[in-house]
Amino acid sequence: MGSNKQEVEVSYDVSNEFFRLWLDERMNYTCAVFESEHQSLEAAQLNKLSILSDFAKVTANKSVLDIGCGWGACLEYLATSRSVKRAVGVTLSSSQAEEVNRRKLPGVECVESDFMKWETTEKFDALVSICMLDHLCSPEEARKGKAIDIYRAYFKKCHEVTNPGAWFGLQTILRNKIPRIKKDLEDIYFCTHVIFPGGLNPRLEDIVQAVNPYWEIITVKQRRHDYERTTAEWLRRMRLHEARIRQEWGDHVFDDYDRYLSTCVRAFDQFYSSLAQYELRRLDA
Amino acid sequence: MTDKHDLLPMFKTVAARVDKRSFDDVTRASVITDLGVDSLSMMQIVGEMETELSIQIPDEDLVEIVTVGDLCSRVERRLV
Amino acid sequence: MRSFVEVLRDNAVYTEHAHTFVRLDGSERRISYPDLWRFACQRAHRFHELGLRKGDRVALIVPEPDAFVLAFMGALTGGLVPVPMYPPLTLAKMDAYGETVRHILRASGAKALVTTPGLEPMLKQHLVLAAGCNDVKLILDAELEGEPELRPVPPCDVALDDLAFFQFTSGSTTMPKGVMVTHANLAHNAHAIMFDGLRATSRDRGVSWLPLYHDMGLIGFVVAPIFAQVEVMFLPTMNFIRRPSSWLDAIHRYRGTITFAPNFAYALATRAVSEEQSRAWDLSCLKAMGCGAEPIHADTLRRFTERFARSGLCAAALLPCYGLAEATLAVTFARLDVPMRVECIDPRAMERGHAAPQREGEGLELVGCGRPFGGHELAIRGQDGTALGERAIGEIWARGPSITRGYFEQPDATRESFVGGWLRTGDLGYLADGELFVCGRAKDLIIVHGKNYYPQDVERVASEVQGIRPDQCVAFARVGADGSEECVVVAEAQKASGKALREIASGVKQRVRGELGLTVAEVVLIKRNTLPKTSSGKVRRRDTRARLERGELELLTERPLAQSVPAARASNPAQV
Known part of the structure; x- marks a missing residue:
């Protein structure tokens, strides 16, 4: 197992208010895709949702599943901007699930569950999953050579919950190269143990192997510099609220997140990490 | 390989520089984790060897390394 | 995208x-x-x-x-x-x-x-x-x-x-x-x-x-x-025109951060907003006050920022910009948070096509309109299309993804202005350290004795004469009796008596000669609110000239017998 429920709570449950200070207003905690050099984070986050929805061939008459829905930014987008008749989200975090259901978005339902163990008879016409797969495999499992099997089980599960003809807009962080510099190594170790415990990011070739025989890769878009800009903007905004964060959540929260976000910016710049978006077509038997 | 580097002495020198202690007793059979080298130091040692030899070792090659000899042979393979 | x-x-x-x-x-x-x-x-x-x-x-x-x-x-x-x-x-x-x-x-x-x-x-x-x-x-x-x-x-x-x-x-x-x-x-x-x-x-x-x-x-x-x-x-536009305070009042109430207006609106607001109307305003929320669409006068903007500084207005919020419909809207913007850049240019060097900076307070003031947007490009070119250097005055050419497809079903007009990916703007200007300064429209140049005069400058100077309605005047060129180009000013006058009108006319001539060294051949004074304008309130120089020639303007005085023909386009050096 990668990240379990406790670990996801560690990652996301500092306090919604804390994240509200430095994420965009819709609370997207994943990579935005910028359309121009100085575009705002808000606009770029909507663009990201637009791209993934287009990859998933979302239209108003379809039902869509968002695997790892976070605070529901994508569900909200699917329900309001794309007018889909039904949008279901799955998250491990109870506070996220409550938050999403409290908003009573039309056609939206959020389920608190481990997607891999989630039992449902419902079949969806389209899938979106944004940076959830990154949490599935632990470093220990990767060392034992289990990564591909774990990811393949995920793609199999995705296949099972979809109707024939489904499309899938997937976004994942990627790991590329382990740093050889001590400080970078320590920073990344810190991030994977303190901020996001449990998960090890996949490599691009892992995904390429694991989608078979369930999904066909139609498009892969590399977005490394978009994530560099996204994390740099989060860092900039968080630092604007330094005094308040130190006062309300303590020095360690500010210092930890400052280090975490700085490390992310550098990791994407140095290509230790990257980000990819995939347009996947369901392989129907 | 005609111009064969002797990689064990190089490992000892680099490891001593990175971890600031002696690695004189190390052999190719030594298990890396038994040497008290953590994964961070290990990657630095790899990085310094890459720089000195002007090679790049893909991360995947580093996954199954257990002994110092494993590391040396991975590096040798890149020197062909 | x-x-x-x-x-x-x-x-x-x-x-x-x-x-x-x-x-x-x-x-x-x-x-x-x-x-x-x-x-x-x-x-x-x-x-x-x-x-x-x-x-x-x-x-x-x-x-x-x-x-x-x-x-x-x-x-x-x-x-x-x-x-x-x-x-x-x-x-x-x-x-x-x-x-x-x-x-x-x-x-x-x-x-x-x-x-x-x-x-x-x-x-x-x-x-x-x-x-x-x-x-x-x-x-x-x-x-x-x-x-x-x-x-x-x-x-x-x-x-x-x-x-x-x-x-x-x-x-x-x-x-x-x-x-x-x-x-x-x-x-x-x-x-x-x-x-x-x-x-x-x-x-x-x-x-x-x-x-x-x-x-x-x-x-x-x-x-x-x-x-x-x-x-x-x-x-509604009419709300601002009738009650200029409604603009800044809305910014104050709504906590506006961005607004835009042509130069005249800044002059109008400065003039028409009373102390009492503005007393409670807090305009510190404004981070960008764009100014474009017509020639920008440094003095107008300075007076505006001075007037409303006590309402918390930040002078650096002024954002001169340049653009035109053929380039969608904007091509350059001055930088945010930087005070507007003003240059004083020697008018005599300018007539020779060179923008030589002078000490403050001397020469003509021009406002910097900033640099082109990312992905966009500007060039200053001579009449034959050759690129001109730093501070040389020529036609402004623009290139980039904002340049439109041309004019609908007008292939000739399109070919004239859209050349090999570039847009010929028809405006004159120069570049200094990459920043654009606009001098006027190439087509409206007044060239007398081989020297270039900009109608905007003549109009600005003429507007300062007592008895001329501010900004209600146009200047243009025509070919005089001796075949050379000469300058005509048509202006709306506030007074109607013959003696006053004669004084106003000679005042205009004196002032223009004194400030610009240009002799105005004729000053035509017309009735209030009769100057031809575009729907956005811009003066129409060519239309005014045409109507003057056809005798369609509502004159306040009799004119000497018309002795002129319209200026030939070929006399304009910036035109091909």
Whole structure:
């Protein structure tokens, strides 16, 4: 197992208010895709949702599943901007699930569950999953050579919950190269143990192997510099609220997140990490 | 390989520089984790060897390394 | 890059965001972002039900801002090509207005015209008369209305390569031409304006009274802010003209951060806002006050910022910019948070085509309009198209993704201005450290004895003469009796007695000679409110000249026998 429920709570449950200070207003905690050099984070986050929805061939008459829905930014987008008749989200975090259901978005339902163990008879016409797969495999499992099997089980599960003809807009962080510099190594170790415990990011070739025989890769878009800009903007905004964060959540929260976000910016710049978006077509038997 | 580097002495020198202690007793059979080298130091040692030899070792090659000899042979393979 | 329609759709998640429309009767209407999208889809379907299809042109003459914006967005969402037109400003001069309407309808090939019940009878009358306009379908604005769809889906796809709308140029120099603006042009220019120029985020708020049928109001406030989730408060243009304080008052109340206006509006606000009206204002919220669309006078802007400094206005918020309809809207922006850059230029060196800076207080003041947006490029070129160097004055050429496709069904005019990917702007200027300074329009140059004079400068100086109505004058060139070019000034006078008029005329001549070294051949004084203007209030130099020659101006004094012919275009060095 990668990240379990406790670990996801560690990652996301500092306090919604804390994240509200430095994420965009819709609370997207994943990579935005910028359309121009100085575009705002808000606009770029909507663009990201637009791209993934287009990859998933979302239209108003379809039902869509968002695997790892976070605070529901994508569900909200699917329900309001794309007018889909039904949008279901799955998250491990109870506070996220409550938050999403409290908003009573039309056609939206959020389920608190481990997607891999989630039992449902419902079949969806389209899938979106944004940076959830990154949490599935632990470093220990990767060392034992289990990564591909774990990811393949995920793609199999995705296949099972979809109707024939489904499309899938997937976004994942990627790991590329382990740093050889001590400080970078320590920073990344810190991030994977303190901020996001449990998960090890996949490599691009892992995904390429694991989608078979369930999904066909139609498009892969590399977005490394978009994530560099996204994390740099989060860092900039968080630092604007330094005094308040130190006062309300303590020095360690500010210092930890400052280090975490700085490390992310550098990791994407140095290509230790990257980000990819995939347009996947369901392989129907 | 005609111009064969002797990689064990190089490992000892680099490891001593990175971890600031002696690695004189190390052999190719030594298990890396038994040497008290953590994964961070290990990657630095790899990085310094890459720089000195002007090679790049893909991360995947580093996954199954257990002994110092494993590391040396991975590096040798890149020197062909 | 997403199109305007896709961004409008995506913005529906901003449920708490809204545009606010102040209506002519003073009431306010808020339309939320999700409703903007739902109304746009509903109207798009309505257009299709009325028989219009993707690519069809639809003219809009709709005075109320909210109705106009919804019709415009609905047309774009339905893949139609809206042709925004100005409503009649007064009941007088209806024949001239009808002529313009017919010209634009014919030139755009519009299939339909959306208007209001109040304007319908007059428009019907004009259209029936006109050849080529008989089959234009009249649609009343109310026919487009309906319940917004709960699950809106647009009737067709709109691609970036598709035409978005036609922007008819004000026609300062020729009869109106329809600039073909694509969705890609709109997206690129909106990104450049909102993000490169204004660094806007969803927290920003725009305030605008600009007419929506012109590029600055339409693209600047109806189109571009949507790309950055910026909420806008729209005021009717007439509210500002009647009560200039309403503009700054709205900024104060609404906590506006972004506004735009031409130079004249800054002068008007400085002059017309009373101490009492402004006492309670806090204008510190403003981070960008754009100024463009007409020549920018440093003095006007300085007086404005000095006047409102006590209301917390930050002088660095002033943002001179340069652009034109053929480049969608804007090409350059001065930098945010940096005080405006003013240069004093030696007028004699300028006549020789070189912008030599002088000490402060000497020479002509020019305001820097900033650098081109990312991905855009400027060049200063001579009459033969050769590139000129730093500080050389020549025609401004522009290149980049905001440059439009040209004029609709006018291949000759298009070929003249759109050359190998470059747009010839017809404006004169120079570059200093990459920053653009605009000197005037190439076509309006006055060249006397081989020296270039800019009509804007003559007009500015003439306006300062006692008895001339400020900014109500034009200067232009004509060929004099001896075959050389000479300068004429036509101005509206405040007084009517013969002696006073003679004094005013000689005052103008003296002042212009004193400040610019130019001898004015004739000063023609005319009645108040009779100077030909464009719909946006710009003076029409060529039109004024033509009317003077035809004896159509309402003169206050008798003129000596006309002894002149119009200036030959070939005498203009900046023209090919």
